Amino acid sequence: MEKILNYINGELIEPISKQYLENVDPSIGLAYNLCPDSDAGDVELAYEAAAAAFPVWSEMSTGERSKVMLRLAALIEINNDALALAESVDQGKPLWLAKNGEIPRAQSNIHFFATAIEHYASEAHPMGNHALNYTLRTPIGVVGCISPWNLPLYLFTWKIAPALAAGNCVVAKPSEITPMTAYLFSKLCIEAGLPKGVLNIVHGLGPKVGSAIVAHEKITAISFTGGTKTGADIARVAAPMFKKLSLELGGKNPNIIFADCDFEKTVKESVRASFTNQGEICLCGSRLYIERSIYAKFKEAYIAQVKGLKVGDPLLDDTKVGAIASKMHFEKILGYIELAKEEGGTILTGGVAVNPAGRCSNGYFIEPTVIEGLGHLCRTNQEEIFGPVVTIQPFDTEEEVLEMANSTAYGLACTVWTENLTKAHRVAAKMKSGIVWINCWLLRDLRTPFGGMKQSGVGREGGWEALRFFTEAKNVCVKL
Ligand code: NAD
Secondary structure, three states: OEEOOEEEOOEEEOOOOOOEEEEEEOOOOEEEEEEEOOOHHHHHHHHHHHHHHHHHHHHOOHHHHHHHHHHHHHHHHHOHHHHHHHHHHHHOOOHHHHHHHHHHHHHHHHHHHHHHHHHOOOOEEEEOOOEEEEEEEEEOOEEEEEOOOOOHHHHHHHHHHHHHHOOOEEEEEOOOOOOHHHHHHHHHHHHHOOOOOOEEEOOOOHHHHHHHHHHOOOOOEEEEEOOHHHHHHHHHHHHHHOOEEEEEOOOOEEEEEOOOOOHHHHHHHHHHHHHHHHHOOOOOEEEEEEEHHHHHHHHHHHHHHHHOOOEOOOOOOOOOEOOOOOHHHHHHHHHHHHHHHHOOOEEEEOOOEEOOOHHHOOOOEEOOEEEEOOOOOOHHHHOOOOOOEEEEEEEOOHHHHHHHHOOOOEEOEEEEEOOOHHHHHHHHHHOOOOEEEEOOOOOOOOOOOEOOEEOOEEOOEOHHHHHHHOEEEEEEEEEO
16 A cells, blocks of 8 residues: 655655554545554654754745745645545545635645735834834744644645744644645645755654644644644643644534525525535534524425435535545544434434445445434534534524524634624624624635634634744834
8 A cells, every 4th residue: 555654854754663554535434545653753853854944944035935835836736636636535525625625725825825924014113202112023933733634735734834934844743534635745845845844744643743743842833723622632731831822623603594694595505504525614504593484494495405415426526425534533423413313303304324336335424414403502512513414493583592602612603694784793793703704604815813712712823813823023122
């Protein structure tokens, strides 16, 4: 089987231990290549390479850094289809989604920060004729970037791009469940002429490689995207070391549908918000609150469309719901469907695993599932399932829906459907979530702050927020 390699000091190398993990194609349920089972020794090599590269990379003009990154962005674009195929096979997502959404977004991430850094400026605070303050923003040094499996290259580059653009050197770890596109990306870094050691990618398990990055005393900032529990573990290790931390964590996002919404558009987009990428996007709307006067009509139209979603081979153009990323996650989701039944929920559609005919008959597929009849405080409605499972509930008043929508420990994203502008703004202001979409879902402008409240995270990514995170601000005060 093909071996994925670590990317350290500009070279593709084996892990020190020469140990590997099986990397599974979830659409067929079989290992198809090997992922390095690296450890703290490999992280140390990566750190040393990054530390050695830092003086040159951080001193380069922003224009020069930008140029290298733009070459990298161009290479992603040229290799879009190959990267998309690799992502689909590795993660289980439909190929068309990777081709048209995820890989182009990875390209945009690099392109966006490569150009943003050319416009990045810091502030001056003159004190009349007495003194002048100005802010110097300098790169931090060697930083750690750790990403999850649901949008592998998209989220990996979303961290790495601002870190590199700001002049840091990086030790990065993609998810061991989806290492393939990060490996292909490391080859593109070599082709683009990224100086050696500037970016280092160490593959392997979270508790071995991820925790070694977090615990490394000289890696002084960590940008992490993943589960809330892992985020808490990371914070526990990082806090006493006073590391800078950016944590993008789980979600349990409400989708609030008022009776005065644009009905057809709301149904269609709610289906998309529920089941895109098998519901494995931290921003998917998994709790639908529907105003009672349109509940029956909405339910009927929504279920009809959900039943029309084709589940199966991610490589086929008409597949709407691909494979669940791993066996463990597949079992977790099925466990939650059982829990929903135990809690008194009624399965309106789905609720079972699917065995597509042909090459994917042993893959991990679950029918898009809609559940009704549960209270908003039960576990099914409070815990993140992160799969093609949603619940629907009626509501009577704005006050009631706000209470239900805000009732979870999470606060990542929320969608509101109404044609009443005043109501839309009022609800947006009262939602405890980092993102509120009104009459849309997953419409993203890379300049906007991205992140969650409560247990959905600490800090914000995107635009200047990310560049601020990856720099240290220094106030210089000059007495005139
Ligand atoms: P996870 O927390 O299990 O793993 C994320 C990454 O952390 C992986 O690379 C993993 O190997 C690593 N890791 C695991 N244990 C670690 C440790 N002790 N120290 C350091 N690193 C460790 O998450 P996952 O299952 O890969 O991803 C799904 C989760 O990610 C969901 O909760 C989802 O909501 C969340 N997510 C959040 C966002 C966001 O922007 N807020 C985006 C995507 C996914």
